[in-house]
Amino acid sequence: GENVEQHPSTLSVQEGDSAVIKCTYSDSASNYFPWYKQELGKRPQLIIDIRSNVGEKKDQRIAVTLNKTAKHFSLHITETQPEDSAVYFCAARRVQGAQKLVFGQGTRLTINP
Amino acid sequence: GAVVSQHPSRVICKSGTSVKIECRSLDFQATTMFWYRQFPKQSLMLMATSNEGSKATYEQGVEKDKFLINHASLTLSTLTVTSAHPEDSSFYICSATLAGGSIGELFFGEGSRLTVL
Numbered sequence: 001g002e003n004v005e006q007h008p009s010t011l012s013v014q015e016g017d018s019a020v021i022k023c024t025y026s027d028s029a030s031n032y033f034p035w036y037k038q039e040l041g042k043r044p045q046l047i048i049d050i051r052s053n054v055g056e057k058k059d060q061r062i063a064v065t066l067n068k069t070a071k072h073f074s075l076h077i078t079e080t081q082p083e084d085s086a087v088y089f090c091a092a093r094r095v096q097g098a099q100k101l102v103f104g105q106g107t108r109l110t111i112n113p
Numbered sequence: 114g115a116v117v118s119q120h121p122s123r124v125i126c127k128s129g130t131s132v133k134i135e136c137r138s139l140d141f142q143a144t145t146m147f148w149y150r151q152f153p154k155q156s157l158m159l160m161a162t163s164n165e166g167s168k169a170t171y172e173q174g175v176e177k178d179k180f181l182i183n184h185a186s187l188t189l190s191t192l193t194v195t196s197a198h199p200e201d202s203s204f205y206i207c208s209a210t211l212a213g214g215s216i217g218e219l220f221f222g223e224g225s226r227l228t229v230l
Contacts, residue, residue, distance in 0.1 A: 032217030032218075034217075034218065034219075041204075041224070041226070042224070043206060043221040043222060043223050043224050044157070044221055046218065049217070049218065051217065089156060089157070093217065093219075095217040100147060100159050101147065101159070101208070101219050102159065103156045103158075104156065105155075105156050106155070106156045
């Protein structure tokens with residue numbers, strides 16, 4: 001089955017700097033890769049996603065890159081702000097057949113003012 | 114957008130009792146729902162995949178007799194924690210995918226925090 005590895009587990013950056021979180025996956029058939037932001041006690045919130053037919057996607061300060069060959073995808077947050085502080089999860093799944101979504105271990109991001 | 118509602122948001126029960134958590138898709142039909150469990154400072158771990166009208170598929174290590182899942186309609190799945198014990202205390206989150214959808218996105222409920230005394 002699918003296995004998703006996420007690094008680093010914690011990340012602290014100065015406000016205004018960039019943050020990068022990296023994930024690898026094991027199932028070459030996975031074709032949907034979302035990133036979630038979760039605040040304490042709340043549900044995960046989808047912040048960006050990418051499908052396997054695209055190598056990069058950007059939404060304002062957030063971007064995701066995907067390398068299918070290496071089975072690697074990354075989240076990039078630029079111009080970080082204190083409100084970006086949260087736990088971020090990557091995930092992967094096969095869309096066909098409503099396959100399960102497997103999460104990475106999570107990254108606790110802290111933005112220092 | 115697609116909305117998934119989960120109830121109750123918090124529940125406290127005594128050890129040995131059973132607790133039912135409901136997950137509803139409010140504005141769409143969900144043939145498949147997923148139940149996750151999240152311990153403090155950990156990731157979301159899939160417990161089972163719930164398909165409407167059929168038996169749930171449980172992940173390895175999850176006791177199907179302890180975590181009963183019923184998906185009787187296209188908009189409702191329930192998780193019953195039977196004979197709950199303190200180690201079952203956790204945050205339980207359901208998610209659903211659109212019936213026949215090919216987009217990939219899952220929609221999450223608000224989560225239910227279970228505390229077993």
